[in-house]
Amino acid sequence: MLEPYCDRRIKFSLEALLDRDAYTAPADTRAAAFASYLRNLAAITAQSPLGRALLRAAVLRGVSVGLDPLLEPNASYFYPQQNHFDLGFQPDLLQKSEKGVSRYLVSFVAGLRRAWHLNSGLAPDVSLRADDFLKFCRCAEADASAVTHLVAWELRSAGAGFMWRHLLSGSDGDMSVIFERAIMEGMQKQYDGYALKSAFNQWFAERERIAACDHVALELIDMSLVQLGGPPYVGIRSLRISSLQQLGSLPGGKNYLSGCLFMGGWYNTMDDEFNRTHLRHIERDIAQLIEKQHNN
Numbered sequence: 001m002l003e004p005y006c007d008r009r010i011k012f013s014l015e016a017l018l019d020r021d022a023y024t025a026p027a028d029t030r031a032a033a034f035a036s037y038l039r040n041l042a043a044i045t046a047q048s049p050l051g052r053a054l055l056r057a058a059v060l061r062g063v064s065v066g067l068d069p070l071l072e073p074n075a076s077y078f079y080p081q082q083n084h085f086d087l088g089f090q091p092d093l094l095q096k097s098e099k100g101v102s103r104y105l106v107s108f109v110a111g112l113r114r115a116w117h118l119n120s121g122l123a124p125d126v127s128l129r130a131d132d133f134l135k136f137c138r139c140a141e142a143d144a145s146a147v148t149h150l151v152a153w154e155l156r157s158a159g160a161g162f163m164w165r166h167l168l169s170g171s172d173g174d175m176s177v178i179f180e181r182a183i184m185e186g187m188q189k190q191y192d193g194y195a196l197k198s199a200f201n202q203w204f205a206e207r208e209r210i211a212a213c214d215h216v217a218l219e220l221i222d223m224s225l226v227q228l229g230g231p232p233y234v235g236i237r238s239l240r241i242s243s244l245q246q247l248g249s250l251p252g253g254k255n256y257l258s259g260c261l262f263m264g265g266w267y268n269t270m271d272d273e274f275n276r277t278h279l280r281h282i283e284r285d286i287a288q289l290i291e292k293q294h295n296n
Contacts, residue, residue, distance in 0.1 A: 010034050011066035011084070015059045018042055034067050037095055041108045044101070044163075048154035050147065053251035054112040061119045065111065073100070074170075076107035078114035080123040085111035102166035109151045113144040122246055124217070126224040127232070130282045132239035135268065137217040138210060142203035143247045143257070145172055146196045149179045153190065172209075178202040193256025196248070200257070204266050211272040218278045225282070230289035235282070 010031045017023060017038055025032045045051035064084045071077060071088030078085040087107050094100035117123060117140060124137050149167060156164040168176045179202075182195035189195045203209055224234050241262060248257025270276050 011064055012038060013062065013064045014038075014042070014055070015062065017065075018059060033092060037104065038065055038108075040101070041104055044105060044155065044160060045109060045112070045151065047158045047160060048151045050154060050250065051109060051112075051151040054109070054116055054147075054151075057119065057251060058112050058115045061115070063112075063115045063119075065108075074103040074106055076111040076114075078111060078118070080118050083115065083118065085114060087111070098162040099166065102163045105152075105163050106148055106167070106170075109148045110144045113147045114140070116251070117143075117247065120246070120249060122243065124220070125237070126221055126228070126234045127237045128235070128239050129237065130218075130221055130235050130279055130286065132237075133221060133235075134214050134217045134270075134279070135262070136239055136244065138204070138213050138267070139244050139247050139262065141209075141213050142200045145175060145203055146179075146199040147250075149175060149199050150190070150196055153179065153183065153195075172203075172206075174206060175199045175202045193248070193254060196256040197260075200248070201266070207269075207271045210270070211275060214270060214272065214275045214279075218275060218282065221282055225285065230286060231293065235286040236290070 010028075012035055017035060026035060042055055045055055062083055064082070066084060066086045067089060068077060068086035069089040071086060073088040073090035073094075075088050076085050087104060090100055090103065095104065122140070124133065124140065126133060128136060149172075152163040152167050155161070164176070167173065170176075176199075179195050179199040182189045182198040185194075221234065228234050244262050245255065245257045245260055248260070249255045270279070
């Protein structure tokens with residue numbers, strides 16, 4: 001799958017960055033500052049049991065992290081072919097504040113979760129039919145956000161509540177409220193997957209989240225059609241429900257999406273007219289390519 005170009009002059013292997021004995025600060029001032037931020041993010045993330053497990057898995061599997069100045073500071077972008085994710089840029093003074101650290105933590109944890117998906121054989125695959133590819137990307141993003149909430153809740157329990165407060169006041173605050181409400185029903189809900197599943201489902205309640213995710217997924221299909229030339233590499237394979245269920249697997253072996261059937265409009269509705277039109281054009285082009293191949 002084609003991946004967007006990024007001039008990644010600042011890039012670090014998590015393994016090298018977190019090796020206390022071997023790590024040497026870069027000579028470049030900007031790179032050294034970013035490395036310091038990453039080490040701080042890792043130290044905070046490790047205070048959460050789930051965050052620590054995701055971080056350990058990323059280190060063992062050779063994940064790297066870089067800086068993309070074109071990304072928003074609360075966003076991360078994962079490059080499956082490179083086992084790498086980028087964080088966005090924010091000024092040094094903001095990064096030293098709880099707000100800045102929280103924004104980076106949200107994107108950092110989401111990047112770790114996407115790396116977990118990739119290294120578990122669950123990266124988005126453009127060989128899926130276009131509508132199935134969109135469904136997979138939606139569920140992967142919903143999972144990354146739900147897992148981020150659990151990490152933030154665990155940090156809150158460890159005394160670092162600023163990330164949780166940041167989530168509550170942000171665009172995904174509805175997920176935070178639903179997650180906390182589920183926890184308040186009984187502390188076991190934090191451990192049996194109920195709170196995670198509640199937050200996961202709530203992701204689909206905000207149609208703007210779905211539209212934004214669909215837009216990115218459709219752009220990826222478009223780029224892959226240009227690079228790979230269409231079927232059999234793009235847009236023909238059916239999605240298995242088991243693949244969606246496996247997105248909920250956690251480092252400890254539990255899976256909060258086990259048994260979920262992902263049926264109905266809650267998971268499948270596409271409200272955005274622009275995205276619907278874009279999808280129709282992609283499906284038409286793929287059908288024409290298939291017909292052309294059969295005729296040759």
